[in-house]
Amino acid sequence: MADLFAPAAPTPPFVLPAAPGYDVSWNKDRNGFDVTVPGGAFFYAEHFFSKAWSDRMFAYLQENDSADWRTIDWRKVSAEALGQIGFTNVRWKQDSMKLYGKDIPLPRLTAWYGDPGAAYTYSGIKSEPNPWTDGLLHIKDRIEDASGSTFNCVLLNWYRDGKDSLSWHADDEKELGVDPVIASANFGATRDFQLRRNSDHAEKITIPLQHGTLLLMRGELQRHWKHAVPKRATVDGSRFNMTFRTIYGVIPASGS
Numbered sequence: 001m002a003d004l005f006a007p008a009a010p011t012p013p014f015v016l017p018a019a020p021g022y023d024v025s026w027n028k029d030r031n032g033f034d035v036t037v038p039g040g041a042f043f044y045a046e047h048f049f050s051k052a053w054s055d056r057m058f059a060y061l062q063e064n065d066s067a068d069w070r071t072i073d074w075r076k077v078s079a080e081a082l083g084q085i086g087f088t089n090v091r092w093k094q095d096s097m098k099l100y101g102k103d104i105p106l107p108r109l110t111a112w113y114g115d116p117g118a119a120y121t122y123s124g125i126k127s128e129p130n131p132w133t134d135g136l137l138h139i140k141d142r143i144e145d146a147s148g149s150t151f152n153c154v155l156l157n158w159y160r161d162g163k164d165s166l167s168w169h170a171d172d173e174k175e176l177g178v179d180p181v182i183a184s185a186n187f188g189a190t191r192d193f194q195l196r197r198n199s200d201h202a203e204k205i206t207i208p209l210q211h212g213t214l215l216l217m218r219g220e221l222q223r224h225w226k227h228a229v230p231k232r233a234t235v236d237g238s239r240f241n242m243t244f245r246t247i248y249g250v251i252p253a254s255g256s
């Protein structure tokens, strides 16, 4: 008999197409939604990190020796000026990509951390990993416990405001292996994360990634779907995203 007093299962803050192959269910034990889509799956936990913990991480990612992160408009800081700032906890950089022979700055700042040897190439840029920090290792441990997967590197993205973005792509580089699990942790302004199926660009799923949200992409998602973070003119503040990954062929550091 149904329990009349059981709390109703939460509803997800995103809509799936009403078509075969799409399903969402509340996972009570893991406090999040298990989602299947044709040719892929993901797990979404809106409040995986507590507000207090996420606030601390938001500060941690910006603390530095010269600017007050509470008041500064990072958009107005030039790439040169940014290069002069000593960030306390993260080695942020402004990468560029070559387009028609010109160096075009990426519309976001990035940083790459991981086990020694976990070098990664994206947008044609090869990055050697910075050594893990305690803050990043703490997040990695929590995500590993929740996902049952292990990770040896993380890409950090800093979207200074809604003008920063990330274009359509899949995390399907050879070094990530077949059907990788990618864990995405999010702090700061809410941004829309979109998924679209390779075979049918018409169907898009828009998932709001909020302060403290965890998204785990898994199954064949990187094979059959692409994802993006589009510009949003109305978003004012910074948003930080971390995607934890595993690069194969790296010899694990002892003790890690």
Ligand SMILES: O=C(O)CCC(=O)C(=O)O
Pocket (backbone or CB within 6 Å): 155, 157, 166, 171, 184, 193, 209, 227, 228, 229, 241, 243
């Ligand atoms: O910022 C995000 O949510 C997505 C990040 C991402 O797709 C990537 O780093 O490859």
